[in-house]
Amino acid sequence: MRLFFVLASALSVVFSFSCNSSESTDPDRVSAISAVSVTKPLVRFDVLWDNLEVDSGMIRKDQTLSHLLDNFGIGAGKVATLAANSREVYDVRKMRGGKRWWLASERDTSEVPVWLIYERNDLDYVVFSLKDTLGARLGSYAVDTTYRSVQGEITNSLYVDFDRLGVPTNLAVAMAKVYAWTIDFTHVQPGDEFEAYYFRKRVNGKEVGMPTILFCNFNHHGMDLPAYRFDQGDGPDYFDPQGGSLRKAFLKSPVEFSRISSSFNKKRFHPVLKKVKAHLGTDYAAKTGTPILSVGDGVVTKASYTNGNGKYVKIRHNNTYETQYLHMSKRLVSVGDRVKQGETIGLVGSTGLATGPHVCFRFWKDGKQVDHRKENFPPSTPVRDDEMDNFAKQVVKLESDAKDAFN
Ligand SMILES: [Zn+2]
Incomplete structure (x- = not known):
């Protein structure tokens, strides 16, 4: 069976975070920075990174902040003050093995440690200041958001077909969640068609987290089942074109008047x-x-x-x-x-x-x-009357954006 599909990287948007810290190891950007480093200082983690001597590594299993800093000549008393001063921002007892850290020292004979960066997850880090005022602040990497559209026909299963098309397979997981109440994906059949418009977040050139579906359609046994992501104030949910919830409640009983x-x-x-x-x-x-x-x-x-x-x-x-x-x-x-x-x-x-x-x-x-x-079944609340205008606009926008994302 011939498979048709289009996969297009559409627009890429960089979100700035309010903490206005930004960090990118995007190869282009790094080389650009190195090339002009004479005039433009290198900033990482919102810290002037030039002229610093940097050690880095991963927190070992059961390694505490105190263990780590001890290696750099920072004593227990100073670490206790640092932990106390940082508590409102970050509880250092939450530091875990396997996470990355960078320790930056002044590049002179004394090599006084000035910054410790602890990477909490793919998105967020903590900057500890070690020199004058001991304390911490939180930072986040710049996030690239890539919007894509995919369209195809089932030849095997959603998962296998996505994999074959080079689409992230966890998009199949995301789609199965959207249709958890309407389609049994273990029983889709060749000839069923799918379409999805979604975005992925990229940090430091690496895709992080699950793809987020904005619009999708599944043609099951010749019937279209479009789904639109919409938030009417209680968190995003998926709705059909009429504003009905994709989650369907079961009938309370199989027999009326019993x-x-x-x-x-x-x-x-x-x-x-x-x-x-x-x-x-x-x-x-x-x-x-x-x-x-x-x-x-x-x-x-x-x-x-x-x-x-x-x-x-x-x-x-x-x-x-x-x-x-x-x-x-x-x-x-x-x-x-x-x-x-x-x-x-x-x-x-x-x-x-x-x-x-x-x-x-x-x-x-x-x-x-x-x-x-x-059993507690998820609520299946439709779009409220006072939100229907906004929802209708969202439907038009998502369909148009989904088309654009192919180009
Ligand atoms: Zn019985």
Whole structure:
């Protein structure tokens, strides 16, 4: 199958941080600086780096600030003062093995240490001043943000296809998260199409963190599922073009107008078997022939019969959740069928081990049976009315930006 894709690095924006410290080991910039170093002094970590003698290394396992500075002739008393003076800015007990440090000393005979830089993570560092006023300040590297668009067709799996296209594979992870409630990515099929517009952060020439998806679309079984990132004040979330949340809540119960006749209970006395047996489901009593509804969109993975379950149906909703419906008088779906939330998949009955007509509803989370009535599902709040204008503008902007990012 021919694969089409475009991967384009679009615009690159440098964000300045309020702490106005900047640092870049971008090769072009470094060479530019070296070439003109006579007139333009080298600044690193917001520190005049010229004429300093620099040692550097990595914090060893269990090495403390005191251990490290002891090597440079800084005694415990001075380190204690430094730690105390720095506490409001940075707690030195948080320093960890494997992190990089630089120690800069005056380049003269005395070689007095003046700065210690501790790199907290890929983005942030701490600058300790060691000479006159002992203390610390926080700094952050300059961050490059690269915007890209990718488009393609599934030939294998999202992960494998991204890898083959040279797209970061954690973009597949990010996309699976956007669609966690709508698409089961273990069951995508060749011919499904994907599109994503995202940005990545780069620090010191290295990409850091997960890609952030701004807009994506997945054409699954011929149906488009566009998703737009939007923040209506409570953190960014993904919405469909109408402003609906991509996260879908499950129906509260698989049968309308029913009553719970037996709850999820790990030590239930079984009415037919006359012994204690875990009841890993919730029973909904209803008249024989009452429609049984799928509590969410999904794919039928089982439609079968056993002595205990009677006629039953199992549905996989996404990578996390599966549901099962037992004791049906009639099944109305087959394995492989795609079902929508609220679709009738069978009729209430009392086949298998049952004392009367009911649905035994079973719920799996990550392969483990749980009580669905005790699960905390993420909220699926749509875009609020007063934010719809902003959202509509965002949709237009993201679609346009996504196109531009191919050029
Ligand atoms: Zn049951």
